Amino acid sequence: VSRRRLTESADDRPHHVVMLGFTDAQILDVAGPLEVFSRASRWLTDHGLRDAPAYTIELVAAEAGPLVMSNGLAISAARTFREVENADTLLVAGGIGYDRVCRDPEICNWLARSSSKVQRLGSICTGALILAAAGLLEGRRATTHWAYCNTLAEVAPSCEVDAEAIFVCTDHICTSAGVTTGIDMALAFVEEDHGKSVALAVAQELVLYLRRPGHQTQFSRHLAAEARDDQFGRLELWALDHLQDNLSVTALAEQCGMSERHFGRVFTATFGSTPGAWIARLRLEAAKRRIEQNAGSLKDVARQCGFGDEQRLRRAFQKSLGLTPSEYRSLVAASPGEAIQ
DNA sequence: GCAAGGAACCGCCAAA
DNA sequence: CTTTTGGCGGTTCCTT
Numbered sequence: 001v002s003r004r005r006l007t008e009s010a011d012d013r014p015h016h017v018v019m020l021g022f023t024d025a026q027i028l029d030v031a032g033p034l035e036v037f038s039r040a041s042r043w044l045t046d047h048g049l050r051d052a053p054a055y056t057i058e059l060v061a062a063e064a065g066p067l068v069m070s071n072g073l074a075i076s077a078a079r080t081f082r083e084v085e086n087a088d089t090l091l092v093a094g095g096i097g098y099d100r101v102c103r104d105p106e107i108c109n110w111l112a113r114s115s116s117k118v119q120r121l122g123s124i125c126t127g128a129l130i131l132a133a134a135g136l137l138e139g140r141r142a143t144t145h146w147a148y149c150n151t152l153a154e155v156a157p158s159c160e161v162d163a164e165a166i167f168v169c170t171d172h173i174c175t176s177a178g179v180t181t182g183i184d185m186a187l188a189f190v191e192e193d194h195g196k197s198v199a200l201a202v203a204q205e206l207v208l209y210l211r212r213p214g215h216q217t218q219f220s221r222h223l224a225a226e227a228r229d230d231q232f233g234r235l236e237l238w239a240l241d242h243l244q245d246n247l248s249v250t251a252l253a254e255q256c257g258m259s260e261r262h263f264g265r266v267f268t269a270t271f272g273s274t275p276g277a278w279i280a281r282l283r284l285e286a287a288k289r290r291i292e293q294n295a296g297s298l299k300d301v302a303r304q305c306g307f308g309d310e311q312r313l314r315r316a317f318q319k320s321l322g323l324t325p326s327e328y329r330s331l332v333a334a335s336p337g338e339a340i341q
Numbered sequence: 342g343c344a345a346g347g348a349a350c351c352g353c354c355a356a357a
Numbered sequence: 358c359t360t361t362t363g364g365c366g367g368t369t370c371c372t373t
Contacts, residue, residue, distance in 0.1 A: 249349065264349085265351085274350065276348080276350080277349095
C-alpha cells in the first residue's frame, strides 16, 4: 500500500469512493468494501474527528437498469459509470458477469482514462480481470480469486500474478483476491487515509457484521462454485460440504467419474494447483474462519474441517502461516481486522 | 526429531 | 494422425 496520505485539502472535501457494479456481481464484493468506508466515515464523525463525512460513497452500474447480484438481490445504482466525475477511489467488483464487462470497450476505455485521474483504483475478486482487459495490469504485480489466477496470467502476459496474496498494490492500483479480501483492502485504504486506530475500530465493528452470515469465505465459495456450474464447480460444492470426510485424490476422482491420473492432470491444468494442495487450502480457509469466529475448541475446528486432530491442524497452520492455531486466535482477537495470509 | 509406511504427484507409454 | 484417457512406477512429501 502506497503511503500516500490524503492531503488536508482546504475545503475539507470528502473522499469520494465509487464502486463499479454490474449484473451478476458478487454482492459481497460490492457491499463489503462499501460498508468499510461507510463505517469509517461514521466513526470519524461520531468521535468528533471530522465535522463533514470523510467518505462519500457511490455505486454505479456498468449497464442501465438494476444490478441483480449473484445471490439474486437487486440493487439499483442511481447512475451509470458514464456519469461519474471526481472519483477519488474507484473500485471494480468481480463476479459472474465479469467477462461481459471485459468485452465492453466503452467501460475498458473509461477505466483506462479514470486510472490516471483517480487517487486509487482497486479491484475485488475477478474485478482484476476487468482491469486487465483495460490494459491496466501490464507490468504490474496483481492478484485475483485463486481459481482465476491462470486466466489473469493469460490475459495479461506481463502481469506478475501473485496467487498467494490477499491483496496486492503497485503504485495506485490495488487488486484483491477472493471476495472477502476486498474488505481487507478497503480497511487498508482507511488506514492509509486516517490511520491504524480508525481502521482497527472499523474492523472490530465489522467482526459482528462478518460473523452473521457464517463461514463467509465458504459461503462465497459456494456461490462462486454454484455459478461456475461445471464439473469442478460441482466438485467444489461437494468438497465444501464434505470437509470432514475423506477428500483423497481417489475420492475426488471418483466424484468426478475419472481415473485418478486423468483427474489430477485435468485439475492441475484448470486450476494451476494440485488436488491435494487445493483441498489443503479449502480446509485451512475453513479452519481460519472458524477460529476467527471463535467457533468451538481447536479440537472441534480440526475435526470439522477435516484435519482430524489438533496436531495436523497445527502443522497446517505452521506450514502456511508460520503460526500455531492458538497464536492465530490471539492475533485475531487482538486485531480482528487484520487478515493474516 | 526420527524412521517406516502411505499418499500425492508426475513422467512415460499404451489404448481408445 | 491427433486427442483424450488410464495404468504403471519412481520420487517426493506427509503422517504416524
